[in-house]
């Protein structure tokens with residue numbers, strides 16, 4: 518299974534490069550309690566690390582930069598966050614290994630993503646937990662652009678044939694106009710989807726749902742309270758299929 522930890526779950530999204538330590542601890546506790554016999558790939562977002570730096574340098578999913586220092590600032594913020602995630606997982610005995618997309622991925626002029634995953638597949642057969650993250654990626658004609666964790670989730674889930682996908686977000690699921698969790702979303706019309714308020718260069722909840730709808734595997738969107746249940750095979754929050 519593939520689990521995305523939303524950047525706004527594990528960071529203080531409105532404060533530049535600030536971890537939400539208690540939330541990350543909760544996530545790491547849940548992962549430490551997960552059934553080790555099942556394959557698990559973790560992908561985390563950028564939150565106040567990646568999005569803040571990307572915004573500062575005007576780098577987005579479609580608009581890139583040719584400035585290596587700017588690219589490295591965004592990537593560096595993400596690897597810093599990745600190290601925090603890895604440290605907390607290791608503290609709890611989770612055999613996590615980092616995978617940095619910038620070093621392996623590329624985007625073509627038409628937006629098509631190349632992301633080799635042999636290292637991730639082999640890590641899984643060797644019982645590791647690969648931890649990828651949103652990043653910048655070299656992009657034909659644009660320098661580097663932002664590669665969201667959501668796009669990585671879709672690619673990993675598709676190429677490795679994941680049986681289920683989980684998106685742990687700040688909301689307890691996909692919300693309707695009254696703020697209630699929708700139990701199932703099968704098209705973008707099913708819910709009045711709001712964008713995220715804080716700096717988010719990759720599109721907020723509507724973008725996430727659109728991305729998840731393109732998956733073969735069923736996806737659940739849930740809050741941190743639902744993470745343990747998701748890892749135990751239950752269906753917290755919203756099913757997107």
Ligand code: IPE
Nearest residue numbers: 524562563564567651666719
């Ligand atoms: C963003 O990844 C990565 C960068 C801005 C470099 P995501 O788009 O997956 O991050 P969150 O989960 O929305 O914070």
